[in-house]
Amino acid sequence: MKNVADSHTQRQEKVNAYFQSWSSYWENAYSIRGVQAEVIRGRHVAVLDWVDTLALAPGSRVLEVGCGAGFMAIALAQRELRVHAIDSAEAMIELARQHSTEAGTTDLLSLDVGDVYSLAFEDESLDLVIAIGVIPWLTRADLAIQEMARVTKPGGYVIITTANPIGLASLLDPIVSPALIPLKRPILRALEQAGLSHRPPSMIFHHNRSIDETLARNKLIKVRGMTHGFAFSLLRHSFIPEPLGTKIHHRLQRLADKNAPLFRSGGMTYLVLARKSAS
Numbered sequence: 001m002k003n004v005a006d007s008h009t010q011r012q013e014k015v016n017a018y019f020q021s022w023s024s025y026w027e028n029a030y031s032i033r034g035v036q037a038e039v040i041r042g043r044h045v046a047v048l049d050w051v052d053t054l055a056l057a058p059g060s061r062v063l064e065v066g067c068g069a070g071f072m073a074i075a076l077a078q079r080e081l082r083v084h085a086i087d088s089a090e091a092m093i094e095l096a097r098q099h100s101t102e103a104g105t106t107d108l109l110s111l112d113v114g115d116v117y118s119l120a121f122e123d124e125s126l127d128l129v130i131a132i133g134v135i136p137w138l139t140r141a142d143l144a145i146q147e148m149a150r151v152t153k154p155g156g157y158v159i160i161t162t163a164n165p166i167g168l169a170s171l172l173d174p175i176v177s178p179a180l181i182p183l184k185r186p187i188l189r190a191l192e193q194a195g196l197s198h199r200p201p202s203m204i205f206h207h208n209r210s211i212d213e214t215l216a217r218n219k220l221i222k223v224r225g226m227t228h229g230f231a232f233s234l235l236r237h238s239f240i241p242e243p244l245g246t247k248i249h250h251r252l253q254r255l256a257d258k259n260a261p262l263f264r265s266g267g268m269t270y271l272v273l274a275r276k277s278a279s
Contacts, residue, residue: 014201015137016088019068023091027069035238035245039229042253043269046228047132047159048075050273054157056081060127063151065116065144066134070096070109077105081128084121086114116144121151129158133269135211136163136203142214149218154278158220161269164227165205168252168266173233178205208270220274227256227267 058080067085165178230252255263
C-alpha cells in the first residue's frame with residue numbers, strides 16, 4: 001500500500017510542477033489564436049451557460065477546484081456568486097489573484113492553495129462545485145468526486161470535466177491514444193528509469209459511463225452531459241494549419257451539439273452537470 005501511495009504522491013508532484021512551469025500558457029490561453037485555445041474557450045463558455053441555467057441566487061457559495069489563472073472564478077464572481085477558488089499550484093493562485101484584482105472581484109472571490117482530496121469546507125456547505133480540467137490529472141478520481149460531493153448541499157450542483165477515451169482526437173494520436181497505453185507503459189517506465197524521458201505527465205482517461213456511475217454512488221445524479229473539443233494532433237503536435245483547424249473544430253462541435261451519431265460522443269472532453277440528491 002505504501003508503494004501505491006508513494007506512486008500517487010510522485011505523480012501529483014509531477015503534475016503540480018508541470019502546471020507551475022506552464023502557468024504563462026494558461027494565462028494567455030483565453031486570448032491566443034489556435035484551435036487548442038479555441039477549444040478551451042469553448043469549454044469555458046459551455047460551462048458558464050450551464051451555470052446560468054441553474055439561476056443560483058446572488059451570494060450562493062461556489063467552489064472552483066483547479067482554478068488555474070482564475071478566469072472561470074472571476075466570471076462566477078461577476079455573476080454575484082460568492083466564490084472560493086483553489087489550485088494545487090502556487091503560480092496559478094498568484095495569477096488568479098492578479099486577474100481578480102484587475103477585474104475588481106476580490107470582494108466576492110477568495111483564492112488559496114488547496115487539495116481536492118481534502119477540501120477545507122464543511123459538509124453540505126456549497127451550492128455549486130466546479131472542477132474543469134482537473135479529473136484527468138488525478139490518480140483517484142473516485143476520491144476527488146466523493147470529496148466534492150461531501151461539501152455540496154442537497155439540491156446543489158457539481159460540474160466536472162474528464163478526458164474522453166473515445167474522443168476522436170485522442171484516438172487518432174498514438175502518443176495520447178488510451179487504446180495504446182498498455183503497450184506504451186513499460187517502454188515509458190524503462191525510459192524514465194534510465195533518465196531518458198522528460199515527458200510531461202499524461203492525462204488519465206475515464207469512460208463517461210464510469211464517471212456517471214461514480215457520481216451516482218455519491219448521490220450526484222446526472223442532469224446534463226456532452227462532449228466537447230475536436231483539436232486533432234499527431235505526436236502531440238497539430239498537423240492541420242490554422243484557420244482550417246479551428247473551422248473543423250467548430251463544424252464538428254455543431255454536429256456534436258446536435259446529438260449527431262459518432263460526433264456526440266467524439267469530443268475530447270466529457271462535461272457533466274449533476275445535482276446532489278436531497279435524500
